[in-house]
Amino acid sequence: MNYANFHEVSSFSRASMNFMTLTKISSGGQISIPAKIRRRWQTKQLVLEDRGNEIVLHPVPADPISAAAGSLAGGNLDSDQLRAISRADDAAAEQRRYPKDH
Numbered sequence: 001m002n003y004a005n006f007h008e009v010s011s012f013s014r015a016s017m018n019f020m021t022l023t024k025i026s027s028g029g030q031i032s033i034p035a036k037i038r039r040r041w042q043t044k045q046l047v048l049e050d051r052g053n054e055i056v057l058h059p060v061p062a063d064p065i066s067a068a069a070g071s072l073a074g075g076n077l078d079s080d081q082l083r084a085i086s087r088a089d090d091a092a093a094e095q096r097r098y099p100k101d102h
Contacts, residue, residue: 052096 023031033046045060061067077085 050093050097052093 019037021034021037023034025031041059043059043061047058047060049056049058
């Protein structure tokens, strides 16, 4: 995407709302989240995820325990299986960050 001529983009559908805006990073490493987005997500905390080729911000619910209730229901995964999945995810992210071909 060419950000030189970037304009605010928003599109709506029945299932979701997409919104993208260009923001600057301050010399202190801070970014400003537009009020429209802050009001929509009503959160005071974000998780920053580095996916190697992009950065994704995830809103943290006010009560993360309640929000996660039932998220593993039916999965029947033990801690060793969850750890193996986490390691595989980490290895994939590392591969995206540092491809072996370069």
